[in-house]
Amino acid sequence: MAEYAKMPYNIADDSLADFGRKEINLAEVEMPGLMACREKFQDKPLKGARIAGSLHMTIQTAVLIETLHSLGADVRWCSCNIFSTQDQAAAAIAVAGTAAVYAWKGESLEEYWECSLAALTWPEDDGKGNGPDVIVDDGGDITLLIHQGIEAEKKFAADGTLPDPESTDNAEFKCVLNILKRELERDPRRWHKIIDRIVGVSEETTTGVHRLYQMEKEGKLLFPAINVNDSVTKSKFDNLYGCQHSLPDGIMRATDVMLCGKKVLICGYGDVGKGCAKAMKSNSAIVYVSEIDPICALQACMEGLQVVDPADVIGDIDILVTATGNKGVCTYEMMSKMKNNAIVCNIGHFDNEIEYGTLQAKCKRENIKPQVDRFIFDDDHAVIILAEGRLVNLGCATGHPSFVMSNSFSNQTLAQVELWTERNSGKYKKSVYVLPKKLDEEVARLHLAKLGAKLVKLSQEQKDYLGIDPDTMPCKPETYRY
Amino acid sequence: MAEYAKMPYNIADDSLADFGRKEINLAEVEMPGLMACREKFQDKPLKGARIAGSLHMTIQTAVLIETLHSLGADVRWCSCNIFSTQDQAAAAIAVAGTAAVYAWKGESLEEYWECSLAALTWPEDDGKGNGPDVIVDDGGDITLLIHQGIEAEKKFAADGTLPDPESTDNAEFKCVLNILKRELERDPRRWHKIIDRIVGVSEETTTGVHRLYQMEKEGKLLFPAINVNDSVTKSKFDNLYGCQHSLPDGIMRATDVMLCGKKVLICGYGDVGKGCAKAMKSNSAIVYVSEIDPICALQACMEGLQVVDPADVIGDIDILVTATGNKGVCTYEMMSKMKNNAIVCNIGHFDNEIEYGTLQAKCKRENIKPQVDRFIFDDDHAVIILAEGRLVNLGCATGHPSFVMSNSFSNQTLAQVELWTERNSGKYKKSVYVLPKKLDEEVARLHLAKLGAKLVKLSQEQKDYLGIDPDTMPCKPETYRY
Amino acid sequence: MAEYAKMPYNIADDSLADFGRKEINLAEVEMPGLMACREKFQDKPLKGARIAGSLHMTIQTAVLIETLHSLGADVRWCSCNIFSTQDQAAAAIAVAGTAAVYAWKGESLEEYWECSLAALTWPEDDGKGNGPDVIVDDGGDITLLIHQGIEAEKKFAADGTLPDPESTDNAEFKCVLNILKRELERDPRRWHKIIDRIVGVSEETTTGVHRLYQMEKEGKLLFPAINVNDSVTKSKFDNLYGCQHSLPDGIMRATDVMLCGKKVLICGYGDVGKGCAKAMKSNSAIVYVSEIDPICALQACMEGLQVVDPADVIGDIDILVTATGNKGVCTYEMMSKMKNNAIVCNIGHFDNEIEYGTLQAKCKRENIKPQVDRFIFDDDHAVIILAEGRLVNLGCATGHPSFVMSNSFSNQTLAQVELWTERNSGKYKKSVYVLPKKLDEEVARLHLAKLGAKLVKLSQEQKDYLGIDPDTMPCKPETYRY
């Protein structure tokens, strides 16, 4: 395995840079929040900050990276999914030199983790080592790598134990252990040096945040974390409206299937599931939902969706979508009972929502085109799996559209500025934080003009009556659900 | 003014009791949550509790009252809106003797406050006075009456000052002061005796809760309060889906107007406004939204609604709906610029969302039928005002449907049980509380079977993976927005 | 039975006239097509015409009647449904003397047919007898009466046979035979005299038109007929958008039931069924459709509706709506298998879509309120029948809204003018005609401004390219389906 970090960048094809640049130019018009951040932060508040990012290397992310760069940061980047990179985006960023990028569409698992390592490793030691100051994470993979690294170094220091890749059946974790073992042999303080300088991470996803809160609860969190996912302008926008856009986009690009009249099962009715169900219903599919949470289930009922036990309907389903954040949601047994050419895909986060491993082991695989495979059962019926069970919207389409990502990434930008500028103030401990509601509202405000929306101004009498002044205070209490 | 409290009840027409009973029977089938509470609480946990309620005296409320009665409570009731009583519901409850009811459709303001007083006044002193132990409130009127009463008694005790009805121009507050003055002259410790026994209030609405938090903040709250409004199964159901049902219902019953192709302005895009906008869009109207909160405004944009400054569109609007909780939202000036026979109504809480007083003062009024008036401007164009600017869904239709109210009222029931059974435990201070999320989920669960919905059960492996066990823990963190 | 025709009118309550007039005033603003006809036809083209109408005596019909009157006609009217009269509308028209009205809400079957007779019978003979010149019909009842009358007179003339009311089990047809027998005994040429002057009928409904085409095919049609139903601005508007409005309106006024999450079966997916299904889906119900026509069935599929055999789902259905034009669609056996308090109603035309007779014979009836009955089966479960199985939108609400009826009734007005002004030209034979497409387009055009809609004008180059000039020619070929 090459040592990627020594390369200025590692991408699929430099010649795609021009195309990527044109798409970035288009995206900028659709990302008013990020462009407003560049305008507002001309004093370069991120100057001096080394930022390592692990987040789908798409055109939208390119606009984020260039925003961070414009604010003064020194940026390295990898993707957080083996299929989600848009190679033209990676090329445009890498060739422009805005950031050192290590990402391409269709990485192997080994390559994926080497890219992650490269994003965390500056080639030059600036006196404080060669690690990052701040992290942008999506799903928590590089946060995990660092935490696992620290743990491995501690064990090694205690009794010389090295990580053992043979100790796990999980193909992905095997890659992690391989890297940790190799790096430990090279430098047994590598991760401790990194940890010394990190001022925090801002995390993008429900799943990543869930991990962070667990680490915080167990007292294992090693640096402050800002939960960007739970900004309203993130979770109620990107998770919901983003998936509403990108689920049908992914399915159509992959299969060209007509959705009208098809029976679709959405597993999970959180923000992601809500967006998916809305999209499928809008496309005139007949939508079923499965849930474990009675409140979300009742919401689905109120929207006219049928809340079912998957076992009761699995034989009628044309398209099954997992959106739970859980594992083993779409089992091999379920798929064995589906109609011929039923489509199965995941938009939930990890590929383990679908029992893809069992499918690979037991079925014959017919590849139709990249990210589209038929898995044929012994009885000759098949299911069509999209994006190898990974995120279908990123694997089979181009992820969320620019406008909604501008919201999420404005939150990311504000979080990075917050972590870096408060690095010495003691404001942030080894805990998980959300951005103040006023900033959340500000992110929304930055996106209204693009859509021609105008806000109403309150009279002083109305402000007094409500006890609220939207000019200076948040409009809603902290607990408001939107 | 008659002393209502001495009467066993005060309603429009006893002979409507049979009709009311039949409608209650129908409603019970649609209110599985309340019926499950009766089943579950056969040990009568509300035994000994005097409950005073101020909440729209509808058929659905009748099922709530009979549930509280079935749990052992001694109940008195008034409505919280002069137009919202369904006389057949009041009759069924009063004649059955389940509760002492003081309510009819079309009360005057004076009558309204006398009814409120009557609901708070048991004819017999049980040794602890003749007040209630627990309060069910909707909008906070009887909570306000008590707090104002205490303040008046304090002032009077200090320097003999009596409330002065002439001190206010507000017709409604004048009624309150009249009552306080009269009662103070009869018994200067009336409200203090009441306050001594009250163990708490459970409040139904956004506006009422807003008032409670303000009182808590100012240190003026005199007893514990449970914020029922912010149970998810209340605010995200009744406010949203209830209004979605009852706004078009009210408009159609009042005016029979076709909504297809009409231009509708919804002022406010909170839960209520969201339900209203969805309903109008579903009915093929062209929907405009006005907002002060950029996040809600951006949500409206994402739903394909046009977010506008009302001034820019007012001349094109066919129907204007206020749903803000603020005052002076639909001004006289705005109405003066509307199309002839444009419809104006309020679903937000108080009638002051519309400048109804100015309209009455300056325009000629033509009454079409009860709750439907044309106000004619000097230039001969007119606006049609529904329910005299009060809640259109209750004034012109029958309020929210049973099924969604079963959710809200199951929360009310659980809150009453909680306040009463914990009355001596010190669990609740003079603060505002929400019900635990596990109870919230339980309310939802009770409503799934009626709609044929089934929940998925997690395997142990899945529980471990998620770190969640829905059998014993809430499915979501406190901050989850649904 | 009183001889209604001798009375100037026969309605429920004269004192409702003022209220009716106010509602008529409101409706006129919503009926731009009819108001434009009054404007356009100031030369009174219907002068001298006696018009007899049998069509739901609602506020909207009142505006039609006053339009016909304004064009010079001498009008008599009855309703075409025992429950559909709005008594205030009947009063306003009768008291104003615009037409002689024989109609009230809740007629018995006997009264219904006497009213029909009265509408056909002018008290004075104008030299050509006391019958009408032109007929407005809805469902074909007065057309039927005349045709049956002629046949009875022929039989009587041939061999002295009188109609025998005992020859039928059908309660309604028995009334018809009673009347025919009585009138025959009085004047054996009564109907022949009527037929001599009639210049034609304009028919409103799918069912009435179906009858007319059958009569034409069998050579039995006695006068020209204009099929108003198949004007695009009728069948694709009133049937579709009218029912979309009035079905949920009727269900809600009758039962206050929440539609979200409920399972609804719509029997029939023609224009009426399409409107119903759209309305139920928009209200977040889960919608099933049953059909006999594969094309309509496939349309339902494409809209995301489940096309089922009712037998497969009947036990799960909360609300069943018949919209077929067929008989015996919702059978006693089906209802015996429904859930307790399932709602059953008809919007299709005749009450025989539901096996209401069997229900009456075999079940215990509990009347909840007018037009709402529970029919209780031996096993104690019940179904709720609306409007006694007759049109639910007219029995339980106020029928279609003004705006959409303005389209239908503008067609009616144009048809009446056409039949009367061409009475001597020989243009219309004893056949069924539709209005020319150019008139159909004109009706649409009259309704656009009210909704702020503007049409695009073609350049001469574009007209030449298309070979169409919208100023002088229809925009579409005859076969166009819209």
Next chain:
Amino acid sequence: MAEYAKMPYNIADDSLADFGRKEINLAEVEMPGLMACREKFQDKPLKGARIAGSLHMTIQTAVLIETLHSLGADVRWCSCNIFSTQDQAAAAIAVAGTAAVYAWKGESLEEYWECSLAALTWPEDDGKGNGPDVIVDDGGDITLLIHQGIEAEKKFAADGTLPDPESTDNAEFKCVLNILKRELERDPRRWHKIIDRIVGVSEETTTGVHRLYQMEKEGKLLFPAINVNDSVTKSKFDNLYGCQHSLPDGIMRATDVMLCGKKVLICGYGDVGKGCAKAMKSNSAIVYVSEIDPICALQACMEGLQVVDPADVIGDIDILVTATGNKGVCTYEMMSKMKNNAIVCNIGHFDNEIEYGTLQAKCKRENIKPQVDRFIFDDDHAVIILAEGRLVNLGCATGHPSFVMSNSFSNQTLAQVELWTERNSGKYKKSVYVLPKKLDEEVARLHLAKLGAKLVKLSQEQKDYLGIDPDTMPCKPETYRY
């Protein structure tokens, strides 16, 4: 220019055949109508027929071609649009030898017409010349070529005049004249020989059918034509539901733009426009419609769409879609007033709906990627044109999905069988015909089972009541609009 007809086929890349075959296999599962035709017509009724087709060479068309082949036909094929070919589909068909295919994505105009010529030219003379017996046409290009050819030959025979390519500015018609001139010089009876054997054409589109009726009216139609477009299962399915699917698909693949909250103008509200508007509304865009036909305009109003004069809103529009069948709908002047990066595309038929030529002449062009161009005005704002103004769903996505095309193509198959088997019966004259309604219903019926839909069977009593027997008669009269 090579003489394509001498080549066995002319496509982009043979190596795509395997991929194409896999996609054809998937499509067959989604095209139950075509597969049922293969099953039903095992007696090969098209045996001996030479079929020339000019219709988008997609995967779905491949299944049609293989169906025609399976019924016995000898097939040659070209595309009817320079961008619509899916090269893998062309390869699969060509390599399998099912048909001789002359088509690739991105033909020049010259190549396009040479391909058309090749599809009409069998290399071997079978005794009746080397032309086709039956034609499948889409838009009428090869029908036009033949008719122009005949005319040119007549003129030449009369006075020796040759077609003059210099006589036209239209780039496309210049190609036609070039070919006619060349062929005329080779063989002055070429087209007359072809015309001698042609038994008819079945035409797919609104525009093509419009041309045919004009030719029929002018007495210029040279052979029978079956209007497939106006089969209900074509125009009300493919035009409507197909475009509903493929418009957003095309826009998203081309631009990745978020549709929520965007302002979209749909020019034209026929079947295609209806599908487009529904799709945009379902995707939460704010939708404006422009129309010339008042009936269609009023339909748009009833669906809650704003019917506007484009001039009034053009500056606010984010996306403009032409769907009219007219020319010059989106003018250069309009585009000069649009927002920067506003998207303009056409789904109506010909690229002349947009003034693309003027745009090319006056603006700077920046190509983003294939089929996506920015045209930059002097003031530096730009519009983004998709598919060079040609059909966006075929140029930027993959056209309509298989399921809906199975309906259209089942009609095509039945029309081809009809024309061929009735070739000697005299049933079809030089006129335009539609398929009998019973066949139309049959096409629908073949597609129900795939979606799990079941039809209701009538009892004999019900058949008698309706006067309809769906087993043997059409369910609806000819004029029924669905």
